[in-house]
Amino acid sequence: MNLLDTARQAAADVVKAAYDKAVAAGTLPQAELPPVAVEMPxxxxxxxxxxxxxxxxxxxLRMAPRKIAEAIVENLSLDGTCFEKIEIAGPGFLNFTLNPAWYQDAVRAVETCGADYGKTKAEKPEKIMVEFVSANPTGPMHMGNARGxxxxDCLAEVLAWAGNDVTREFYINDAGNQVDKFAHSVEGRYIQELKGEDAIEFDPSWYQGADIRELAHDLVLMHGDKLLDMTPExxxxxxxxxxxxxxIxxxxxxxxRYKIHYDVWFRESTLHDSGAVAETVQMLTDAGVTYEQDGALWLKSTAFGADKDDVLRRANGFYTYFAADxxxxxxxxxxxxxxxxxxxWGADHHGHVARLQRALDALGLDGSNRLEIVLMQLVRMMQGGEVVRMSKRTGKSLTLSxxxxxxxxxAARFFFNSRAAETQMEFDLDLAVKQDSENPLYYVQYAHARICSVLRNAAENGVSVPKAADVDLTVLTHADxxxxxKAIALLPEEIREAALSRDPSKLNKYGVMLAAQFHRFYNACRIMDAEPAVRDARLCLCQATVQTIKNVLGIIGVDAPEKM
Structure with missing residues (x-):
C-alpha cells in the first residue's frame, strides 16, 4: 500500500485529463507530449x-507555461481524487494540496497492514539471490565482512519487502589453493609446537594469524604427536x-549473533565433486572463448574488455578459483x-566484475544484466579520534567477534548500514555506545520508547487507543x-527506492527523519490534555508512528525497545 505513489499518479492523471479536455475545447493545441512530471516539493x-x-x-505547444497552466486548471476536476485544491505558482507550476481524507487514509493504512506496513508488490517480481560475506573459512571474519x-542482509530484506522472492546465501570456499595453504599453515604450527620453532621454517606465504596457532594447539591436545606418523595425505x-x-x-x-540468518550455505567443493566446474569449462571451450598455452587452459578475457586473460585450468590439471566461480x-x-x-564484494574485487559477467555472457546467461555486483568501500574503525586496528581484549587484529x-x-548493524556501499566510512565506536541523541540509533529507538510510554500512560489513565477506523482523523490539521x-506515508516509497538503488542505508536516514518528525509533533501537540476527539486522533497517530518505526528498525535488523 503506497498512498504517496497513488497520489502522485492521481496528480499526473488529473493533469493529463485536463489537457485532453482543453484540446477538445480548442483551448490548447494537440501535440506529442512527454509524460506528466510530478514531484514532491x-x-x-x-x-x-x-x-x-x-x-x-x-x-x-509553442505557448507560455503560465498560459498552459491556466488552461489546465480551467479544465481540471478534482472530484473523487485525494486532492483538496490546485494552484498555479511562478511561471506555471501546478501545486496540489492533499485533502483531509488522504491523511485519514494514511493513518488507517498503517493499522490495516500492521507489521507488514511498508511492503509493496513489485511490478515484475524477481527470484533474487543475494550472496554476501562468503569469507574464506581459513580465518576469522574482519571488518569488511562485518560491513558487507x-x-x-539489509539489502535482501528491502528487496523482499519490495515484493521479490529473495534468498540469502553464503559461499564456502572449501576447495582450492587457500585450503592447501591453510593445511600447510596449521601443519607448520603443529610441528613447531611439538618440536620447537626451529623444527620447521614457517613459509612467509602461509597464514600468519594467531588463529592458526590455536588450531594447531587444539590438534596437539587431541592427537598428541600422532599426526606426524601419518602420510602427508x-x-x-x-x-x-x-x-x-x-x-565454519x-x-x-x-x-x-550478528542477527544474520542464511537460507543456504553453499560449498565450493560440491561444484568440483559434481563435475560442474569441468562441465562449465568445457562449455566455454565449445563456445570458442578459450585457448591452450604452456599446458594451461585460458579464457579470452581480453576479448571481453579485461586487461589480461585468465587461467581456467592450470598445467597441473587443477581448475582455478575463477573457473569455479x-x-x-x-x-x-x-x-x-x-x-x-x-x-x-569488497572494492578490491572491481577488476573481477566485468570478466565474470562476460564469461557468463559467453555461456548465454546474460551476466552483464542479470549479475549485479555491489562494490563495498573500506571502513575505518575510530575510537578517541584514533584509528583502531587491534582488539583491546586480545591485542590482535580486530575481528567481527x-x-x-x-x-x-x-549498534554495529545500524552504523554499518548508515552509508551507501560505494562510500568509504568511519565507524565511531565511541558514538555507537553513546546514550544520547547524538547517536542516531539511540535517537530512533528513543522515539519508539517515548511513544510506547505515551500509550502506556494513556492506558494507566483509563484511555485506550481506539481503532483508527472508528475515529475521525480529519481533525488532525496541525502542520506538525x-x-x-506524510512522513509515515513515505515508508513504502523509501523501501521501493532502497530496493531499486540497492542502497538500504536509505532506511537509516528515513528512520532518523521519522523520529525527528515525531519529536516535533510531540513538542507541539498536546495529547492527553486535548479535547477527547483530538486526543483519540492523536493517540491513533502515535500508534501508527510506533508501528512504522518498529517496521523500519526491523528491516535494518535492530530492536525496537518499549522502555529506555
Whole structure:
C-alpha cells in the first residue's frame, strides 16, 4: 500500500485529463507530449505535490507555461481524487494540496497492514539471490565482512519487502589453493609446537594469524604427536577435517549473533565433486572463448574488455578459483533458476566484475544484466579520534567477534548500514555506545520508547487507543500532525527506492527523519490534555508512528525497545 505513489499518479492523471479536455475545447493545441512530471516539493508551502507539466509543454505547444497552466486548471476536476485544491505558482507550476481524507487514509493504512506496513508488490517480481560475506573459512571474519554482512542482509530484506522472492546465501570456499595453504599453515604450527620453532621454517606465504596457532594447539591436545606418523595425505585430511568445520561453525555462530540468518550455505567443493566446474569449462571451450598455452587452459578475457586473460585450468590439471566461480554462477542461474544475482564484494574485487559477467555472457546467461555486483568501500574503525586496528581484549587484529564484544549488535548493524556501499566510512565506536541523541540509533529507538510510554500512560489513565477506523482523523490539521502523517506515508516509497538503488542505508536516514518528525509533533501537540476527539486522533497517530518505526528498525535488523 503506497498512498504517496497513488497520489502522485492521481496528480499526473488529473493533469493529463485536463489537457485532453482543453484540446477538445480548442483551448490548447494537440501535440506529442512527454509524460506528466510530478514531484514532491521540498517546501510544503508549495503544496504536497507539484507538476512542471506547463514548462515541459511550452516548446511543443509553442505557448507560455503560465498560459498552459491556466488552461489546465480551467479544465481540471478534482472530484473523487485525494486532492483538496490546485494552484498555479511562478511561471506555471501546478501545486496540489492533499485533502483531509488522504491523511485519514494514511493513518488507517498503517493499522490495516500492521507489521507488514511498508511492503509493496513489485511490478515484475524477481527470484533474487543475494550472496554476501562468503569469507574464506581459513580465518576469522574482519571488518569488511562485518560491513558487507549488514549491507547484504539489509539489502535482501528491502528487496523482499519490495515484493521479490529473495534468498540469502553464503559461499564456502572449501576447495582450492587457500585450503592447501591453510593445511600447510596449521601443519607448520603443529610441528613447531611439538618440536620447537626451529623444527620447521614457517613459509612467509602461509597464514600468519594467531588463529592458526590455536588450531594447531587444539590438534596437539587431541592427537598428541600422532599426526606426524601419518602420510602427508592423511595428515592433510586430518587437519582440514578438523580445521575447516571448526572455522565454519565459528563463522556461523558469529553471524547468528550478528542477527544474520542464511537460507543456504553453499560449498565450493560440491561444484568440483559434481563435475560442474569441468562441465562449465568445457562449455566455454565449445563456445570458442578459450585457448591452450604452456599446458594451461585460458579464457579470452581480453576479448571481453579485461586487461589480461585468465587461467581456467592450470598445467597441473587443477581448475582455478575463477573457473569455479563461473561454474558457481552458472549453478545460480541454470540449476537453481534465479532471475537475478546480487553479490556484495569488497572494492578490491572491481577488476573481477566485468570478466565474470562476460564469461557468463559467453555461456548465454546474460551476466552483464542479470549479475549485479555491489562494490563495498573500506571502513575505518575510530575510537578517541584514533584509528583502531587491534582488539583491546586480545591485542590482535580486530575481528567481527571482537567488535561484538565491544559494542551492542544493534549498534554495529545500524552504523554499518548508515552509508551507501560505494562510500568509504568511519565507524565511531565511541558514538555507537553513546546514550544520547547524538547517536542516531539511540535517537530512533528513543522515539519508539517515548511513544510506547505515551500509550502506556494513556492506558494507566483509563484511555485506550481506539481503532483508527472508528475515529475521525480529519481533525488532525496541525502542520506538525500533517507532516508526521506524510512522513509515515513515505515508508513504502523509501523501501521501493532502497530496493531499486540497492542502497538500504536509505532506511537509516528515513528512520532518523521519522523520529525527528515525531519529536516535533510531540513538542507541539498536546495529547492527553486535548479535547477527547483530538486526543483519540492523536493517540491513533502515535500508534501508527510506533508501528512504522518498529517496521523500519526491523528491516535494518535492530530492536525496537518499549522502555529506555
Amino acid at each position: 521540498k517546501d510544503a508551502a508549495n503544496g504536497d505535490w507539484a507538476s512542471t507539466f506547463a514548462m515541459q509543454c511550452a516548446k511543443p 554482512g549488514v549491507l547484504g 592423511e595428515r592433510f585430511d586430518a587437519i582440514v577435517g578438523y580445521g575447516l568445520p571448526h572455522n 561453525e565459528k563463522m556461523q555462530k558469529d553471524l547468528e 563461473i561454474a558457481y554462477h552458472r549453478n545460480k542461474f541454470v540449476t537453481r533458476g534465479f532471475d537475478r544475482v546480487i553479490n556484495i 571482537d567488535l561484538l564484544d565491544e559494542i551492542p549488535v544493534d 500532525e500533517k507532516a508526521l502523517i
